Amino acid sequence: MFVQTQNTPNPNSLKFIPGKKVSNDGPVEITDKSKSKNELVKNILSMNGVTGIFLGEDFLSVNKDEKTEWNDLKHIIISFINDYYSNGNKIVIENNKTSSSKIELSEIEKKIIKILETKIRPAVARDGGDIRFKEYNNGIVTVQLQGSCSGCPSSTMTLKQGVQNLLCHYIPEIKEVIAI
Numbered sequence: 001m002f003v004q005t006q007n008t009p010n011p012n013s014l015k016f017i018p019g020k021k022v023s024n025d026g027p028v029e030i031t032d033k034s035k036s037k038n039e040l041v042k043n044i045l046s047m048n049g050v051t052g053i054f055l056g057e058d059f060l061s062v063n064k065d066e067k068t069e070w071n072d073l074k075h076i077i078i079s080f081i082n083d084y085y086s087n088g089n090k091i092v093i094e095n096n097k098t099s100s101s102k103i104e105l106s107e108i109e110k111k112i113i114k115i116l117e118t119k120i121r122p123a124v125a126r127d128g129g130d131i132r133f134k135e136y137n138n139g140i141v142t143v144q145l146q147g148s149c150s151g152c153p154s155s156t157m158t159l160k161q162g163v164q165n166l167l168c169h170y171i172p173e174i175k176e177v178i179a180i
Contacts, residue, residue, distance in 0.1 A: 010152035015128035023093040040084040054147030061128035139175035
């Protein structure tokens with residue numbers, strides 16, 4: 001198995017592409033190893049300097065602190081990924097969402113979510129991250145950035161010049177986009 005790596009706009013995040021399915025439960029971000037029962041996630045999060053892991057459909061983005069070098073982490077993470085799949089595991093995260101009550105969304109919120117999912121999320125995923133709609137209130141859209149996008153130096157520019165411009169173009173009621 002050959003695990004590819006890909007740099008992201010965030011120098012403290014690296015995207016690992018195993019060539020296998022990673023999550024069939026949508027994007028998942030884990031920053032606390034006690035919150036996961038998965039051996040691969042626990043092993044990676046146990047490494048000194050690793051601050052979080054983001055699991056997309058076919059990739060893992062690993063975030064590290066600024067003091068740690070990728071040369072100290074990269075090959076060990078690749079080894080963990082290879083061992084995990086070599087041991088017969090087919091997927092890292094499998095349908096573990098609990099059913100929650102459906103919240104009624106306004107027409108504007110539905111439009112925002114559709115634009116985020118169809119036009120913005122695929123581009124953000126290519127960089128090893130995700131964007132989630134949180135709230136719309138008085139012209140202000142609140143989103144959450146995850147994975148490589150969380151803490152990325154260029155995320156503010158992406159948010160304002162990319163996400164905000166696109167949403168304002170399609171939905172004139174939107175005045176600003178902020179991240180939590």
